[in-house]
Amino acid sequence: MYLGIDLGTSAVKVIVIDDEGQLLAQKSASLSVQNPHPLFSEQDPHQWWQATDQAVRALRDDVDLADVKGIGLSGQMHGATLLDSAGEVLRPAILWNDGRSAEQCRQLEAQVPDSRIRTGNLMMPGFTAPKLLWVRQHEPELFKQVKHVLLPKDYLRYKMTGQFASDMSDAAGTMWLNLKNRDWDDTLLAATGLTREQMPKLYEGPEITGTLNPDIAQAWAMKTVPVVAGGGDNAAGALGVGITKPGQAMLSLGTSGVYFAVTDGVYGNPEAALHSFCHALPDRWHLMSVILSAASCLDWIAKITNYADVATMLSELEQSAPVQHNVIFLPYLSGERTPHNDPNATGVFFGLTHQSNRLSLVQAVLEGVSFAMADGIQAMHECGYQSDEITLIGGGAQSAYWRQLLADVLNLPLTYRSGGDIGPALGAARLAMLGCHPDSSIESCCPKPELLATYTPDLSRHQQLHQRRETFKALYPCVKELF
Template identity: 50%
Template sequence: MFLGLDLGTSGVKALLVDADQRIVGSGNAALTVSRPHPGWSEQDPADWVSAAREAIAALGSRPGIDLETIRGIGLSGHMHGATLLDAGDTVLRPCILWNDVRSHVEAKELDDEPAFREITGNIVFPGFTAPKLRWVAKNEPQIFEKVAKVLLPKDYLRLWLTGEHISDMSDSSGTAWLDMGARAWSDTLLGACDMRRDQMPALVEGSEVGGKLRADLASELGLSPGIPVAGGAGDNAASACGMGTVAPGTAFVSLGTSGVLFAANASYLPNPDSAVHAFCHAMPQTWHQMGVILSATDALNWYAGIAGAKPGDLTGELGENLKAPGSVTFLPYLSGERTPHNDAAIRGSFVGLAHESDRSALTRAVLEGVSFAFRDCMEALRAAGTELDRVTAIGGGSRSHYWLKVMATVLDVPVDVPADGDFGAAFGAARLALCAAENADAHEICTPPATESTIEPEVGMRDAFASAYERYRAAYPAVRGLMN
């Protein structure tokens, strides 16, 4: 058996798979986020350990599951968090999370230094780890002086499990300290933040061994001592391992609260000017690109609240047949946008409202606007050298057949719908555990799921949606101008 532990913002999931990658069982434990000031988002790392214990115990309590049969553990987690430890591994302050924006000034300062884009291949976003440390240095200098190690959230769980300071390439890509091409820490970038290499964890590939389970903890948890803990991955790369998005040219589109267009690459293809994330993947000599939008199903949920209806009812009202875009354009920038604008200040809007703009028209506009945002991501990936000929849809929004028709037509590629199953980050982490424990080839283990159906683009509406996309693109600078 192989265990995947996924540390999410809202909880920890423990997923157990057998040697044939069949899911045997799972356990969950909830987490909460502290927001002591506007724009702040923090968690106590001790809560992660408590939640991991609870999730593992819940898994072990299921009939027929013997935790002593586990032969490897894989880790996944939310990225970019700054977990600060002193020389005795005591946590110095609550972890500053990925969605904390207090360091937006520091992020711009670092991004204005050419070395960051040149070495990391990415914009320095406020959510990344490096600007958080610069903020701590400015605002909490007494804490900054005590920092002996900076760990990413999932790697604090690794410290608990193994007693070692280790991270993987994919998660470390989101710090703004990694030389992405060399897959190593950059002394230049660390120095720009008054940091040193010895304050960083050792690096391994996600499919390699990244420590072994402590004997005393193994006894406490009911596991076997000394089993390997895989390097693991950041949450998006782990999800890609779960989806089998590891071969060059494979891609998925995630219609979750936020949205991700994720493409695997055989080489390092940066394009920071378009706000594309170019990160290391969770296996050797593999990279990936991501276009990220901040409001996907979140935009539909927001509109559903205003319309006083459930999101599924709104999309269901549209029927099965795709309709040509109407006169209303929706910009889904409810909390700013990342790809391609890197604009935290922009906000969403409806453009082109008229007396005939009924609920159905606005629902269609929302689905189309989010799909156009994904088209922006695809164009950004294309500018960075990645052409996609199909994508796999995952996430809650993928349950809407109508939305997938819009997406296929807007992106002008087939959209595959996987067969039912759990292919998320915890499953990807379990796959990486199998690779590390068995010294298996990750490309052979991380295969894609069976395809249940494929949504083809509506060729007859290609021109109509292309014209609507051009209106969408023209709306951003106009709305941005009104907000300045």
């Protein structure tokens, strides 16, 4: 058996798969996010570890963890986790959707004019490097104590193994990695006042980074098994649904929304706020568009319209969707990345009338997130990338109504496969399998899961939605200066 651990924003998910890749058990433990000031988004790393420990211990009710051969890690990207020389956490981790460091982004790009060539990306507040420059400037005494900088999942690795290590896909999201060389970039590190001695050792996703500490192994009723490098949540999620080769792509509807496409080299369109990162597999990269609020918009609208939960809300919408409505929603509840790179952007409802009701708002939210995803895919097409197949994953993809809506908005066929709701944890477990069996092929360890449904766009519906999308696209430039 193989254990996959996915450190998300709202929860830690852990799964166990067997040698055939079949899911044997899964557990989760919730996490909370703190927003102490406008644009701030933070979490306590101690809570990550407590939740992980709780979830793994709960697995013992369903499977004998003594049979686990290896562990893989996945997690939310970009988070700045700062430790001192004793390995103690110095401050709450600054998360991927934190927008405080826009000015530091401008400073870093001015200081390293070719940073976009080195990293393949536009410097954004969500990335790790500008966060460290913010800490250096606003918390100088704390910055002097920083001995280790870790990404969120790699803090779990440190707690599990005592090793400071990371993988290429997660490291690519820091803006300290030279994308072509797959190595830390000393110039970019120096621009934030750091050296490579403060950074974790780099590995490819399936490589073994250490073994489980004996005390942790005993507490989890496991052996001192190897822990592989793993991958950032999107790269691991792609492996969970068999997205391993150029031409394959996925659309992930999690807290954020991601369009992820595998490439055989470094491609990019930084000006459109597209991301070009390493994949969690050797010698492979990927392009990615990201919107910061996707399924999280559904949680928000369900709460403020007084639905019991998102499932109830979507069920009612599917039964009584408004045939005609003119409400448009900009889904920028946490700012936005692709294509606007605007941490100050906020959510907007436009076109409300006396006839608007809560289902009008819910429909507008689903459409608004879908339109924002279409913006990212359009940016990808404009830089010359086309995919052969797009697979839907993530918690939001569990809604058949939303899956069809996305196909109609994008005017593209979409597939939905089993395991999409646990993609990152499954990908992490698959990387553990690869690490324990290095002679195995990637395709045998990371096959495409069972096809559950295919969604073909409805042309007449697409034309109706296209008209609303034109209004959606025109709205942001009109209100941008008001944010």
